[in-house]
Amino acid sequence: MKYWGIAALVLVLALYFLGNVILPFVLGGAIAYVLDPLADRLERLGLSRAMSVAVIAIVATVIFVLLVLLIIPVLVQQTGSLFTFIGNSVEKTPEAVARLDEWLARNVPILAENNINVADQLRRAADVVQAKGGDLLNTILTSAMSLINVMVLLVVVPVVAVYLLYDWDNMTAKVDELLPRDHVSRIRQIARDIDRTLASFIRGQGLVCLILGIFYAVSLMAVGLQFGLIAGAVAGLLTFIPYVGALVGGALSIGLALFQFWGPLEVDGEMVRQGTDWFRIGMVAGIFALGQFLEGNFLTPKLVGSSVGLHPVWLIFALSVFGTMFGFVGMLVAVPVAACIGVIARHAVESYKDGRLYKGHTDQE
Structure with a gap:
């Protein structure tokens, strides 16, 4: 137990003092770990380890180039335009904002008593979003690039990943040789459980x-939602945290749909009827409902399985703690560390239930 405590302390200190330095190695190791089963499968098909790694590297490079050329520029462009769209959408519907202010003044008297004008507040918020949105995006991108240097992403991380992927089996074999012989079977079982949890x-x-x-991205764009690619990308990325992706992505998409499809239809400058496109708004909500149905009943049971053992609350807690303590590197290692702690805790509980402290002095066979 003493040695495991020392190892955990070393890990925490390394993350705290060397976070930015070890970032490319953490990313490279994560990529190698994810791709190792694919390399093993290619080896079973008759390719050598070097050829398997070469094939994976070529395919990954092609995918990366396609992303850079086709998708990422559109994401950046749509993200930059999103702030202006939100501000302009409020300004284009003054009647709706005025009606909202009148309804609130009539039903929430405290607003009128304190001279709070919701319409003015919304307009000011729209002006701030429109004026500062682009600056905010540039600041975020600049900070991200200062933290994760472009050369690190494009050169160091792929090189580290390729080398680790090539030597992955040898490294695991060397580590296995160093395990204490008296506890080797127990440690191997814990390692297998951790690997199964992480892999799943x-x-x-x-x-x-x-x-x-x-x-989400294809469906939202198919129903005509502006910035559907952004909303789909956000929802897909945040799906990594259970339930958060659907909530954030759904709220963002429905909000954009309300901005885009809600409002009066004008003919010759006169409003002739309410032009809210309820069908498309319902389609946007239905897309996320269908996505949740597919995820809960088909995708997660088939691809993730039910034996992972990572509770959503535990996962969110680990991401929050490690992100606060160690920044971006902490968020990268939060899931593996949470999985390891969860597996070790389950084994500790099993050992406790098999021990004298739990069973007492009487034999409870």
């Missing part, structure tokens, strides 16, 4: 995120 969650949940992200 990271690989399986990653594939679920990808499938749902594509489904």
Whole structure:
């Protein structure tokens, strides 16, 4: 127990003092871990380890180039335009804002008593979003690029991932040789459980995120929602945290649909009827309802499984704690560390129930 405590302390200190330095190695190791089963499968098909790694690297490079050329520019452009769209949408519907203010003044008297004008507040908020949204986006991108250098992402991380993927089996064998012989079977069992948990969650949940992200983005754009690609990407990415992706993505998409499809229809400058497109708003909500149905009944049971053992609250807590303490690197290692702690805790509970402290002095066979 003493040695495991020392190892945990070393890990915490390394993350705290060397977070930015070890970032490319953490990313490279994570990529190698995720791709190792694919390399093993290619080896079973008759390819050598070097050829398997080369094939994976070529395919990954092609996918990366396609993302850079086709998808990422559209995401950046739509994100930059989103702030202006929100501000302009409020300004284009002054009647609706005025009616909302009148309704609130009539039904919530405290607003009128304190001279609070909701319409003015919304207009001011729209002006701030429109004026500062672009600056905020640039600041976020600049900060991200200062934290994760472009050269690190494009050069160091792939190189580290390729080398680790090539030597992955040798490294695991060397580590196995160093295990204490008296506890080797127990440690191997814990390691297998951790690997099964990580594989089920990271690989399986990653594939679920990808499938749902594509489904949301394509479906939202198909119903004519502006910035549907952004909403789908956000929903797919946040699906990694259970329930959060659907809530945030759904709220964002429905909010955008209300901005876009809600409002009066004008003919010759006169409002002739209410032009709210309830069908498309309902379609947007239905897309997320269908996505949740597919995720809960097909994708997660098939790709992730029910034996992962990572409770959503425990996962969110780990992401929050490690992100606060160690920044971006902490968020990367939060899920593996949470999985390890969960598996070790389950084994500790089993050992406790088999021990004298739990059973007492009487034999409870």
